[in-house]
Amino acid sequence: MEEKIRHHESSSRFSGMATFLNAPLVRDPILLDIALIGVPFDGGVENRPGQRHAPREIRNMSSLLRPIHHVTGVNPYDLCRVGDMGDIPFPHALDLEASHSDITKFVSEVHNACVVPLCVGGDHSISLPALRAIAHDRSVGMVLVDAHTDTLDEELGSRFSHGTPFRRAVEEELLDPARTVMIGIRGPRSSTEGFTFALESGIRVISMEEFTEMGVQSVIAETRRVVGASRRRR
Amino acid sequence: MEEKIRHHESSSRFSGMATFLNAPLVRDPILLDIALIGVPFDGGVENRPGQRHAPREIRNMSSLLRPIHHVTGVNPYDLCRVGDMGDIPFPHALDLEASHSDITKFVSEVHNACVVPLCVGGDHSISLPALRAIAHDRSVGMVLVDAHTDTLDEELGSRFSHGTPFRRAVEEELLDPARTVMIGIRGPRSSTEGFTFALESGIRVISMEEFTEMGVQSVIAETRRVVGASRRRR
Amino acid sequence: MEEKIRHHESSSRFSGMATFLNAPLVRDPILLDIALIGVPFDGGVENRPGQRHAPREIRNMSSLLRPIHHVTGVNPYDLCRVGDMGDIPFPHALDLEASHSDITKFVSEVHNACVVPLCVGGDHSISLPALRAIAHDRSVGMVLVDAHTDTLDEELGSRFSHGTPFRRAVEEELLDPARTVMIGIRGPRSSTEGFTFALESGIRVISMEEFTEMGVQSVIAETRRVVGASRRRR
């Protein structure tokens, strides 16, 4: 079986059905080490919607990628079994919190099968239900590369919009702020409360300005220091 | 005051702040006969979202329109007071039914001031809360020009999606099916239940095929016959 | 098995892997009545290439189509088994005639399984190898809706470009010109030889101008008259 779970070497990359990274379509996570999961959902976004279409478009584009790195010569598909599990269904797509539950349920099944879930597409609100799936029994660290900290308390009358997931995750003890680093923060906000929460909770925030001063190597070292920090069990 | 509620004759139409049809921005409906209302909401749409941006883009484009018709010579802005009232605010934009309530509330205020509300933008689900505002005390007729009848019972787990508003409106006795005509229906569906409801409730459905056979003049005559049918109840 | 070969009723049409018309992906033609076949090839085109990408893009767009016609109420997927067989592989994609052979071979297997092949995408040169697959043992009639007759003798130094397939097909006795009708011809040419061949071989050419004069119903009647003309030979 494992033989079949390999990167598909199509002579023409644009040919056939697109999958994430041209990985095989595998519905059963038990056959995989890493599961690529499409999340066609944007019910938590404030401004420009359309992330519901992201999984399909990312499949289209990423299927053109070839596997072997030009410097290391490594082919990741030789190291582990990677598959595209298709998209999470959203039978209640117009209901934000019900859809978040659907994400948690799907990702939990993958996580419980000891497979690494890798969610693709969807607005940033989906990070919270994904964390609920993988961190329900112990808080995790996180490396976030983003323009915003996404630690607002409320946005558009909701505590679950795309500007709030990491505040909820800290409150729900899914995320360990002491092992969390946010890199490249550069987006202005309408209030300071999101920044304040991130800093006061102990998250290491590296703004774009600080990133430029530190340089890539120092940021990597700092990131390793933070995420490797003490791991509190609840 | 009336003098000021006129079409703005800018020498360059692309200049200045865009309003619907280049009409004056008037916050108080009492000054108007017809109120143009932006509805930047797309929380009820299934496939391509983005209608939340429609009011702004329709303002941009429609502000280029000039007022005097080339055949009739009529300037509608001489006949009545038309104004752009801005956009309905959506403090709970991620909640479909709460947002529908916000629409009903805003449009009711316009309607209660004896002003004709004209909603622009938003996905088709907004028709239901608009009808709730203007037809709460007696059912109305309707002329719909659309590809679909939008009379599904449920879609994406919701009874209030953009595929359902006219079924709800009939059920809530906002819409009088005997005085309702739907013109240009041409979109296939996943089930027949929407078509069945429209026909069984007594709505006059003119498909695109029938439209082509009848011709424009006959469709107009038929439309007048249907919407003029008297019906008193409640 | 038949149960599984049905139209996939996804609540969100943009979700999951795109297939032609949202039909199931079926690799074995024996399970089908109609096989949708992607032909990602444009090695025969003169001007704008890119038809190699057409199968994928047509899958994306056509997967949004819903199955039940709004007037007839017919669901074609209830009437026969339709499936997407994926794309024809092109191991010699830079060689026009070798690729034509690959098309003939793939389509022949479908045709020999008594399944109707429906080729999607690719430049117009692919019509010749498709006809070779289905008409090798007796000539067939054809209804072509196109701007050009595609009956040049040679183009760009090749007898197999996208401007030549129906001349070759008549010469190879794949196409019976007496039962062939070409509708909507409207494209100017650099020489008259293509028009001359079509007319002299007995093909019924209905130009766009004639189409407009005749009207849709008359063109349909004429088309039936032509393609229904009996002709036994070989």
Next chain:
Amino acid sequence: MEEKIRHHESSSRFSGMATFLNAPLVRDPILLDIALIGVPFDGGVENRPGQRHAPREIRNMSSLLRPIHHVTGVNPYDLCRVGDMGDIPFPHALDLEASHSDITKFVSEVHNACVVPLCVGGDHSISLPALRAIAHDRSVGMVLVDAHTDTLDEELGSRFSHGTPFRRAVEEELLDPARTVMIGIRGPRSSTEGFTFALESGIRVISMEEFTEMGVQSVIAETRRVVGASRRRR
């Protein structure tokens, strides 16, 4: 010489330098019957500029056209000598009236060589200087297919904007209104004065609404009747 003034039959139409309709580039009008002249000027336009780029883009697109009509079999390049004379230079491109003079001067040279000038590109204000070149000694009739009558008295503080050329042309007795027909007029205006001038001067205005009612054949007949009306003067 005449041999050389023919349509260039390039095997690949997108190859080489683009000219209007793929006609030869001929700087001397004496070699031509019809001169195609690029007018890269948009200094008279109100809203969307960019017509200065039109000659180049129309060369690009029109060079793809092939010469022989699919029904008549006529090749116009066999009937007369057609050439692309390049673009009119605009040494004072930021000065509307000076640029109009440059157009008149260039087109006059072509006209005086007894060659038919065909101006391509530029905003609609260029019609006036072109008419000054060809009608300075006797007024001409005109068939205009346009959305507007372009008979305003003044626009943006100028009597020579793109909304005014045919009023000026009537006033300057370049255009004979009794032999002028304007077809397809459908654009609303900020005032009625343009319509009024057109009608009162005796121009035959066929609005889009009238066009639809009359049908194509009747419009052609009416057009012939109008432009054929004899009028000798001056």
Next chain:
Amino acid sequence: MEEKIRHHESSSRFSGMATFLNAPLVRDPILLDIALIGVPFDGGVENRPGQRHAPREIRNMSSLLRPIHHVTGVNPYDLCRVGDMGDIPFPHALDLEASHSDITKFVSEVHNACVVPLCVGGDHSISLPALRAIAHDRSVGMVLVDAHTDTLDEELGSRFSHGTPFRRAVEEELLDPARTVMIGIRGPRSSTEGFTFALESGIRVISMEEFTEMGVQSVIAETRRVVGASRRRR
């Protein structure tokens, strides 16, 4: 009144009429510290026009910006009164020099009210009339970040095109070359006369190549040195 001159905190930034930076629309400069002024004019541009549409599009985009900087925590709208004064009207939009006068007149009123004018949109020729408004009584220094020095003597037959404003400004003693720095110059030219004028007049020109060598901090220091230099009164 001051209370009202604040940044508008709309929950959805794309909602309502767009203004520059989402600042309030304020017609009277006396209420402001900084006036944002739209200049929908491109009558001085050589190649790609369309800057007349820039104010509207910049309003659309900039209204999405949020006010509080992610590092400094500063909200500029707490520090001073900023408003959008709408667009300068151009009653003679097709006349370059008349339009320049309209700009000077509008900006002068703002400047004379001791308000800082900030012009948005329009081609680069508008810099000259803006300088005439604010520097008519004493020359000013300038920090320019641009690809070109815009110091040609004449372009397209005009001394007021978008390639000439800073030569005119030096000649009219609006600009003090000793306190002027031009940063990032990288555009080739058809002649050397523009570069020569800039250098000979004493302007400090920092090409893109020099910028890269110096680094951001040194360029800032050099810029401060130049613009802080001696201020000659006429």
Next chain:
Amino acid sequence: MEEKIRHHESSSRFSGMATFLNAPLVRDPILLDIALIGVPFDGGVENRPGQRHAPREIRNMSSLLRPIHHVTGVNPYDLCRVGDMGDIPFPHALDLEASHSDITKFVSEVHNACVVPLCVGGDHSISLPALRAIAHDRSVGMVLVDAHTDTLDEELGSRFSHGTPFRRAVEEELLDPARTVMIGIRGPRSSTEGFTFALESGIRVISMEEFTEMGVQSVIAETRRVVGASRRRR
């Protein structure tokens, strides 16, 4: 004659027929030092075709470039005679190897006239026939700036696709690997054989990662060292 072979100083760069860099159209190479040659061919490309349209589009864009460098003040058109020789014709455009022969033939004529040929447009496979034209009698060095080494042995069943030219060129002793440097290599591949060939043949490959570490000046120095290395005559 030389006087005429100069950069055309059009006042409006978008005016008239576009040529590469606005250079004069010169059909005879004997008049030139550097010949710009369009290669409208993409029959060797795997994924996105369209390079056949590149010469025309590059003419459009490059004709906007002005000649005098802003720092050096050098006008290359004063130093040598540069002309646009038009496009190579492809009478067998659907045949990859025949078209390669047509390229070699055209470029040879330029090369044999002691003129430097500069090919523009076409997919990367055209490098091989160009090298055959200029290096048939002695191998040359090369500086390649690209994402890939293009040293595959075979692709899409062909030894002459756009992924193979430099392997063929080494094998045919057109290219001297000891004097060849490939800069900026960063594209992953489906196999390691292309990288292996490049390295084993002695080509100096500077990956994007190495480029970043070395810096621009060191890469230039290294490039000079490599291409200046010993020149073996066959």
